Amino acid sequence: MKRGEKAGYPRFQGRNRFDSFQYPQVWRGGKWTGGGKPVDEGRKVYLPKVGNVRMKMHRPMEGMPKTLTVKREGAAWYAVYACEVMDTPLPATGSSVGFDLGTNPNFLITSDGEFVEAPRFFKKAERKIGQLQRKASKKKRGSRRHRELKRQIARERGRVANRRRDFHHKTARVLVQQHDAIFHEDLNIIGLARTRTAKGVLDAGWADFLGILNAKAESAGRLVRGVRPEYSSQDCHVCGHRQKVPIGRPYICAACGQESNRDVNAAKNILLRGLDGAFSEGHGVAHSH
Numbered sequence: 001m002k003r004g005e006k007a008g009y010p011r012f013q014g015r016n017r018f019d020s021f022q023y024p025q026v027w028r029g030g031k032w033t034g035g036g037k038p039v040d041e042g043r044k045v046y047l048p049k050v051g052n053v054r055m056k057m058h059r060p061m062e063g064m065p066k067t068l069t070v071k072r073e074g075a076a077w078y079a080v081y082a083c084e085v086m087d088t089p090l091p092a093t094g095s096s097v098g099f100d101l102g103t104n105p106n107f108l109i110t111s112d113g114e115f116v117e118a119p120r121f122f123k124k125a126e127r128k129i130g131q132l133q134r135k136a137s138k139k140k141r142g143s144r145r146h147r148e149l150k151r152q153i154a155r156e157r158g159r160v161a162n163r164r165r166d167f168h169h170k171t172a173r174v175l176v177q178q179h180d181a182i183f184h185e186d187l188n189i190i191g192l193a194r195t196r197t198a199k200g201v202l203d204a205g206w207a208d209f210l211g212i213l214n215a216k217a218e219s220a221g222r223l224v225r226g227v228r229p230e231y232s233s234q235d236c237h238v239c240g241h242r243q244k245v246p247i248g249r250p251y252i253c254a255a256c257g258q259e260s261n262r263d264v265n266a267a268k269n270i271l272l273r274g275l276d277g278a279f280s281e282g283h284g285v286a287h288s289h
């Protein structure tokens with residue numbers, strides 16, 4: 001959760017005196033003990049001796065809150081809750097999914113034919129950061145104007161990071177809720193990064209996303225596995241025939257005639273490879289395809 005800069009700072013003695021302070025126990029016996037309670041449907045947070053402070057809740061709280069740290073980063077104040085999350089296995093859905101890490105504008109494409117778009121926000125924000133950097137490079141280092149621009153860049157970067165993390169959490173949550181087993185391209189396999197860089201999407205933060213997905217899957221008792229990515233866009237998911245298909249064109253198999261979206265075909269291959277591997281490893285994965 002983050003406090004918007006405009007909301008008026010809590011008045012501490014001297015603005016540089018505290019960069020952070022902590023409420024060590026915000027919750028006990030199923031109740032808020034005083035500080036840290038979100039009020040007004042999460043639009044404010046109650047801080048003892050300060051009052052209700054406007055905030056922007058970036059994510060719903062999960063688990064039981066333990067401590068609250070209020071800290072400053074640049075001009076922004078953040079309320080960071082450390083929560084204890086119990087592992088709560090989700091009920092089996094009988095569904096498995098594979099996904100292809102997408103190229104713009106898609107973040108990922110699933111074997112069910114779902115296209116998850118990357119938020120447009122990032123492009124705009126990155127343009128803005130670029131502009132600010134160019135401006136800053138023309139100012140004298142250490143000058144007031146230079147410092148001010150650096151501060152703006154840091155704030156903008158922080159915003160992008162927050163929004164991205166948020167988007168990653170939401171996307172991972174949906175996948176984990178809907179599927180018992182989730183398969184993706186293995187990012188550690190050399191070559192993939194190069195292809196992706198060429199398409200200019202490495203910055204989408206796949207590694208961060210897969211980390212979040214793995215953590216959520218683990219506490220929900222779901223399976224997440226990386227599979228070999230080679231030829232996933234070239235192989236026909238029905239008959240296995242291999243052919244090149246240009247980006248943006250449908251996959252029309254020269255051997256069996258099946259026609260599908262190029263990326264969905266790739267995602268289906270990833271699912272098939274994942275299921276093969278998962279079964280040979282002895283995992284009990286239910287699937288239907």
Ligand SMILES: [Zn+2]
Nearest residue numbers: 236239253256
């Ligand atoms: Zn085919």
